[in-house]
Amino acid sequence: MIRVTVFNEFVHERTEERVRNVYPEGIHMALKGFLESDEISVKTATLLDEECGLTEEVLNDTDVIIWWGHMAHEKVPDEIAERVQKAVLNGMGAIFLHSAHFSKPFRLLMGTPCSLTWREDGDFERVWAVNPAHPIAQGIDRFIYLPSEETYGEPFMVPEPDETVFIGGYEGGEVFRSGLCYRRGFGKIFYFQPGHETNPTFFVPDIQRVIKNAVYWANPIYRGDAYNCPHVKKP
């Protein structure tokens, strides 16, 4: 059983009707809805929970964390962001969705600003599988068509990825590296760009498949103390 914790800041859905119409129970519940299975158990956490729902105990019991945030990145205390960073470096998998590019844990793990360009004009997006043999691309055809998504554009200020799985192309000719893999410490990280709060993107079967694939991919086979810097003996 892979133990997933979905963190969603859960602000838009409570404060904006057009978002609530798309995700009436919150984005976290939409993610939980399609992820839960015989092999995957899902807990959720939001800003409304004590310690953002991300206590040491919760992280110790988490194999893969999924993160969605947008308006309230700064509401996550530094201490909790660093706790998530540490858990990832010690082996926990992590999937950052859409505007989570600007979340504190992702920026800590990347070491870079993670900035980009953006506009909201209802462009279509095609998310192209540039690495069809990658575990996260399994079951996806040449591209995923999204009739309307927020347009993200390059340059995306992240480190050169270990593997590029998807690149998105938009109506206006913009491009964005939209599916990126990183190994950091003992943990695996996947960034995936689709998932704007006003679009029903997380109900698209191929998007669900990618996120599910990423959960399996990020599920740790090894955990350890990546911070240990031991004085050793001559072998």
Next chain:
Amino acid sequence: MIRVTVFNEFVHERTEERVRNVYPEGIHMALKGFLESDEISVKTATLLDEECGLTEEVLNDTDVIIWWGHMAHEKVPDEIAERVQKAVLNGMGAIFLHSAHFSKPFRLLMGTPCSLTWREDGDFERVWAVNPAHPIAQGIDRFIYLPSEETYGEPFMVPEPDETVFIGGYEGGEVFRSGLCYRRGFGKIFYFQPGHETNPTFFVPDIQRVIKNAVYWANPIYRGDAYNCPHVKKP
């Protein structure tokens, strides 16, 4: 002085009027035209020359080779393709343009099929600088706009690049990793996608600037025998 050799198969321009109209003297002469300067000297070579104009002597006197080919890749003898590969591995820089993704030397250096998808519908392309601090992107704004280019699409069957400098986006939503850097042996390799024979792409100032930047970037600071596999003494 950087000594550049431009290889162009020089078939389209002699056999198709619509290509000759764009490049009356051949693509190689168009490239030579904007590259030659106080710091760069340019020789050209084509399939019409003995040994494709790429004798050992020519390669020994070349710092950076630029390659354009499309219809006649197979007309380049294996021996000459391997000679170019060897020169690159021993330090010569190499720039492969557009349909040269399928040239023999590029495929030998990559070790992969270098296949892609393609269509010719006159789409615009925007070539985005995803790595603005890279030497090859200097002087380029957010993107280069090409009103009409052949559409190349992913997956591009090349190794994960050492550095991705440009990604192209097309009217139809296709994307293509259009500016890729590789170090192989002692040599540096740049692949650049724009440059279809029926479009005046090589007359676009920003395209010229990218190719010129790439010449400076690929110019070797070190040459050696990358094939040497010596029996050594215990140090």
Next chain:
Amino acid sequence: MIRVTVFNEFVHERTEERVRNVYPEGIHMALKGFLESDEISVKTATLLDEECGLTEEVLNDTDVIIWWGHMAHEKVPDEIAERVQKAVLNGMGAIFLHSAHFSKPFRLLMGTPCSLTWREDGDFERVWAVNPAHPIAQGIDRFIYLPSEETYGEPFMVPEPDETVFIGGYEGGEVFRSGLCYRRGFGKIFYFQPGHETNPTFFVPDIQRVIKNAVYWANPIYRGDAYNCPHVKKP
């Protein structure tokens, strides 16, 4: 069931007594010996077989190929080396052991000379796990100690690897990137340096574990035609 084919040139063991004493049935049989299990089936192929034992049919029925060669790389016809390269690019996994750094299929897949420095002075080697969370390093402690191995030294003329799993250190202070991962086309490739013909390296349990781990890692989840370069329609 993972279908493994072990190719061994099988020359040393037939011509040199000191090698036959270590591997009386050949290196291929030693590899087969520890690999075969309920989950892995193993066939062997040598230079003595028709077409090196690597017909199209054999490769079509192979999930992961393991390659050992040293004295007789040139005895493998180009056509067969290219057949192996093609199978890997279309998805078959490949593990190249020790002196197979100079085998034709490995050099074709890398695109580089794959040269190195070497000496045989009976130095000990420590093979360090630099990426303990990698699937291929599972079950391995900080290092594998080999009391005597051929010393391989840098520079190793291969492309910058996608992932470095092991680095070896020798008595004389030499270092060698001894466990390297590459993805090429749809296939996964692992190079592993230990395994000199006069040392009983393939009987060391940790070495066996690494090779077994690599078989699971390289086992394809996707196969396709990486050479297909289709003319597509505007989407």
Next chain:
Amino acid sequence: MIRVTVFNEFVHERTEERVRNVYPEGIHMALKGFLESDEISVKTATLLDEECGLTEEVLNDTDVIIWWGHMAHEKVPDEIAERVQKAVLNGMGAIFLHSAHFSKPFRLLMGTPCSLTWREDGDFERVWAVNPAHPIAQGIDRFIYLPSEETYGEPFMVPEPDETVFIGGYEGGEVFRSGLCYRRGFGKIFYFQPGHETNPTFFVPDIQRVIKNAVYWANPIYRGDAYNCPHVKKP
């Protein structure tokens, strides 16, 4: 003129006689000593200076920062470490020496623990040039011999480097990726392992050459605001 700022915590040299004997004026002055030239100007900064000598003004006037620290990493305020991180991401080059693997700015830029194993037994080290064509390796033979250095061992908890230039090997058989290049944001970063405070490593001509090469390599050709995340118009 390349404007270098050398930061040295400057604690060991003031408190330990055996260190003062090696670096009587401090490690920063030793670095300044061999770096200054017609093309390179050097300022120094230490913990004794106001704001560690790293005010906004100083960083604005710095092309490449060099960092040495060991005992007093925590004495550098978070705010100043983040200021250095930001300057690098916006284009300033950075060279981290030896125990600066644990400095705050390096850890912020890597996003990982940057831990390793270590021992001090006076082992010799050979620093091997694994990438002889790299600008930072120019003028270096196969290896740099250091009769005595602190032994650093793998795993080194950093991201997979963009380029590996040097790998060190020690008497005990340990290995360490000792010369690593990273591009982060618009800045270039080089980590170089030699330089223990009780060894006269920074007086070794080849070590001086590597650091000088790295200054030229890291000198920015582009600066910008890597944190800018603009709302753009449809192009």
